[in-house]
Amino acid sequence: xxxxxxxxxxxxxxxxxxxxxxxxxxxxxxxxxxxxxxxxxxxxxxxxxxxxxxxxxxxxxxxxxxxxxxxxxxxxxxxxxxxxxxxxxxxxxxxxxxxxxxxxxxxxxxxxxxxxxxxxxxxxxxxxxxxxxxxxxxxxxxxxxxxxxxxxxxxxxxxxxxxxxxxxxxxxxxxxxxxxxxxxxxxxxxxxxxxxxxxxxxxxxxxxxxxxxxxxxxxxxxxxxxxxxxxxxxxxxxxxxxxxxxxxxxxxxxxxxxxxxxxxxxxxxxxxxxxxxxxxxxxxxxxxxxxxxxxxxxxxxxxxxxxxxxxxxxxxxxxxxxxxxxxxxxxxxxxxxxxxxxxxxxxxxxxxxxxxxxxxxx
Amino acid sequence: xxxxxxxxxxxxxxxxxxxxxxxxxxxxxxxxxxxxxxxxxxxxxxxxxxxxxxxxxxxxxxxxxxxxxxxxxxxxxxxxxxxxxxxxxxxxxxxxxxxxxxxxxxxxxxxxxxxxxxxxxxxxxxxxxxxxxxxxxxxxxxxxxxxxxxxxxxxxxxxxxxxxxxxxxxxxxxxxxxxxxxxxxxxxxxxxxxxxxxxxxxxxxxxxxxxxxxxxxxxxxxxxxxxxxxxxxxxxxxxxxxxxxxxxxxxxxxxxxxxxxxxxxxxxxxxxxxxxxxxxxxxxxxxxxxxxxxxxxxxxxxx
Numbered sequence: 001x002x003x004x005x006x007x008x009x010x011x012x013x014x015x016x017x018x019x020x021x022x023x024x025x026x027x028x029x030x031x032x033x034x035x036x037x038x039x040x041x042x043x044x045x046x047x048x049x050x051x052x053x054x055x056x057x058x059x060x061x062x063x064x065x066x067x068x069x070x071x072x073x074x075x076x077x078x079x080x081x082x083x084x085x086x087x088x089x090x091x092x093x094x095x096x097x098x099x100x101x102x103x104x105x106x107x108x109x110x111x112x113x114x115x116x117x118x119x120x121x122x123x124x125x126x127x128x129x130x131x132x133x134x135x136x137x138x139x140x141x142x143x144x145x146x147x148x149x150x151x152x153x154x155x156x157x158x159x160x161x162x163x164x165x166x167x168x169x170x171x172x173x174x175x176x177x178x179x180x181x182x183x184x185x186x187x188x189x190x191x192x193x194x195x196x197x198x199x200x201x202x203x204x205x206x207x208x209x210x211x212x213x214x215x216x217x218x219x220x221x222x223x224x225x226x227x228x229x230x231x232x233x234x235x236x237x238x239x240x241x242x243x244x245x246x247x248x249x250x251x252x253x254x255x256x257x258x259x260x261x262x263x264x265x266x267x268x269x270x271x272x273x274x275x276x277x278x279x280x281x282x283x284x285x286x287x288x289x290x291x292x293x294x295x296x297x298x299x300x301x302x303x304x305x306x307x308x309x310x311x312x313x314x315x316x317x318x319x320x321x322x323x324x325x326x327x328x329x330x331x332x333x334x335x336x337x338x339x340x341x342x343x344x345x346x347x348x349x350x351x352x353x354x355x356x357x358x359x360x361x362x
Numbered sequence: 363x364x365x366x367x368x369x370x371x372x373x374x375x376x377x378x379x380x381x382x383x384x385x386x387x388x389x390x391x392x393x394x395x396x397x398x399x400x401x402x403x404x405x406x407x408x409x410x411x412x413x414x415x416x417x418x419x420x421x422x423x424x425x426x427x428x429x430x431x432x433x434x435x436x437x438x439x440x441x442x443x444x445x446x447x448x449x450x451x452x453x454x455x456x457x458x459x460x461x462x463x464x465x466x467x468x469x470x471x472x473x474x475x476x477x478x479x480x481x482x483x484x485x486x487x488x489x490x491x492x493x494x495x496x497x498x499x500x501x502x503x504x505x506x507x508x509x510x511x512x513x514x515x516x517x518x519x520x521x522x523x524x525x526x527x528x529x530x531x532x533x534x535x536x537x538x539x540x541x542x543x544x545x546x547x548x549x550x551x552x553x554x555x556x557x558x559x560x561x562x563x564x565x566x567x568x569x570x571x572x573x574x575x576x577x578x579x580x581x582x583x584x585x586x587x588x589x590x591x592x593x594x595x596x597x598x599x600x601x602x603x604x605x606x607x608x609x610x611x612x613x614x615x616x617x618x619x620x621x622x623x624x625x626x627x628x629x630x631x632x633x634x635x636x637x638x639x640x641x642x643x644x645x646x647x648x649x650x651x652x653x654x655x656x657x658x659x660x661x662x663x664x665x
Contacts, residue, residue: 055567076573088568092586102572104582153572 004032004188005066005079005156007052012061014047014213021047023213024061029206031066034183034190036200039210040236046161048210049193053082053159066156076102081155085162087146089134095121096130099148120148139167140175147182157189164199176202197237201225209233231279231357240281241325242357247272255356256296259321266296269356279357285312285328286353289339291346298348301325303341315339317347409645416638425634433639443624443640447647450620453535453610454603457542461599462592464543465550469591470584472551473558486555489548501541501612508532508540533615541613546602550595557591558584593659597652604648 007029014022022044029035037045050056052063054075062071070078089098096117097104103113121127124144134142143163150158163179164172180203183190194200200207201221208218209232216236217229225237234240245259250271257278258264267280292298301319313334315327327347339345384392419428437443468489476482492500507513508531515527530536561584569579607622621644628637 053571055571075567075571082568082571084564084568086562086564088562088564090565090568090583101569101574101582105569105572105574105578149568149572 006031006064007035007157007189007191008064009048009052010062010064012048012051012063013059014044014051014056015059021213022051025210025213025215027208027215027218029189029191032187032189033205034180034192034203035206035208036204037191037193037208037210038195038197038200038236040195043210044213045193045195045208045210049082049159049161049191052157052191053080054078055082076105076153079156080159081150081153081157082159082161083143083146083150083163086166087134087142089142089145089149091134094131094133095126095137095145098134098145099152101149102153117148117152120152121145123151124148140171143167143175144178151186155188157191158183160190160192162193162195164194164196172199179203209236211236227355228281229358231281231359234279234281234357239284241284241287241322243280243282243320243322243325245278245280245321247274247276247278249274261319261321263299263320264296265299265320265354266294266351267354267356268351272356277359279359281355281357282349283353284314284326287325287327287347287349289315289327289329289337289345290348292348294351297351297354298346300344300346303339303343303345306339306341315345317345319347412638412641415635416642418635418638420633420635422632433635434643436636437639437643446619446621446624449618450604450622453538453542453606453620454600456539457546457603458596458599460539460543461547461550462596464547465595466554466585466588466592468547468551469554469558469588470580472555473561474584489551492544493548497545498608498612500545501609504537504541504544504613505532508537533613533617535614535618537613538610538618541609542603542606545609546599549598549602550592553594553598554588554591557588561587589659590661593655593661596655600651600655601648604644604651 007027009025009027009029011024011026012022013020013024025044025048037048039045047056051058052065054070054073054077058071062069064070065079068079070080075082090101093101096114099120100108100113100117103116104110108116118127118130121130124147126141126144126148129137129141134145137145143166146163160179164175167175176199179190179192192200192203201224204221206218207221207224209216209224211232217224217233219227219229224233225239228234228237228240231242231244234242243257243259243265245257245265248256248258248264250256253268254266255269255272255278256264256266257272257280265280267278272278299320301317303315304318304323305316307314307316308331310331312328312330315329315334317325317327319325325347415425416433417429417431419426419430419432472482472485476485505512509515510527510529510532512532514531515524518524519527565583565587566579569583574582605622607620607626610618610620610623611626621640625637625640625644628634628640
């Protein structure tokens, strides 16, 4: 079954006139993996996907699919299939003809292509609607038809451009599970563009965080979450506080940095030039409201906001050069020792919960 | 609950008892009145008059109220009428085919090959520039171009391509169709351009992703989706050409006839009832053609 191909992107750039949308990115997507391109809008993730698909010309660099360099191939010759953001189903055709479209273009006999399309619709559990038009379907049903249409070409890789963004939150979660299941069954490579961290974490084997046309980090979701490579990734994934300052000294695998306010913090990491800019990442759910046990592992701040979130409470603190230092505490421990807006609090964390964030070398 | 009531919600009640209040039905009639009056006076009344007059009697001196079907018998029983209708239908078919082909390509170019919206609008306005002059002037300006010693003939003769001027350029079916296409193509361009602009560009990418060539995309995606626009344009062109008399008269030099030209001649001979009968027949035929177009293409989603 598995005829998946590895996708190899070799220093690919996309240049529109004077602006560069994608800066010479390189990425290997292993065969049969689920890869999520994640980033804020305008970060180049869609351009990257469209360059893999062949809907956008590649300004510089090459894309290899399996053993073939597909850089100059038209979309249909690449062995990829794309699923569009709004599904792009043909409104004038019924579902069978929509799914059979690519076979019709290849000149497959009508009876044969309709039979194949019907099989594909069956796989997607949409055969009951075979003679309807796309406008008569709900968002989730349209997505299944779009999937059927993309998969009928028997692609080696399926490219999905924000496939879940048109669905309501409830359906989003259900279709997400279906996508993952489908990818496991088919065993082909999925490349999925999204701006939702949650979606990427839930689906991906490989999360590629992009910003400003560059890859900030490409790693399994757990690594992206636990060890964000850069300050951008830490902020974008949203579960780390980032403190920015300059290195003061490095010794015994420990770096001491100083924020502009004069406080110093310690972190494990490679030695840094004194005076070099340094970012620290501190897990929001590991920060405790208590005085630091050792120097450089905490600070005092003022509570500026408290949000109740059910199982947890989110406390925003001003201090150490950050005006939105976030602390997530469990609801029981919060109500055992509540704080109020305006209170001065001592925050601290363990040595293993703070990491040294790298910087993108452009 | 009472605290929710705001002054706005309680006020209308006293207002109702104080002032004069019209019944609901009267308000509805009043709202429909302006359009009903306009349509009644400028559309229904004239048609009704024509229908009534078509049953009247007439001679060289006057009209006599009557109810006779002789006008219809004469109109439908005459071979000249049939020939004229056929001729008009021939013009309509040719002009329809040509305006559809030209109109579609112009609209396709504007919608898919011109990249910026500004340029699209500029070029579209350029298409409408000829409409700043009257129909008659645009028609007459063909005469110096197509005439026996006109631009085309003198150029071809001077270049030695033809020994003597081509006679059929002007005052011929060719000239009539040419002028009609010139006058009516924009009525095709506008609605088709409108439908093409509404086609989601990702549909075209999806088709390309499925391996369709440019021609396959045109045939399988763009043309089917442009059908409502084509239908609306066709209705414009068909009704305009079926009712045309000036173009036929000027460009054929009086050698060809159209139904409307026949009516005009009848009217100049004061045969109003005959012209009215003819008009009723023409109206029915045009309505049937429009109905046929609407049967083939569902234009409701465009309206």
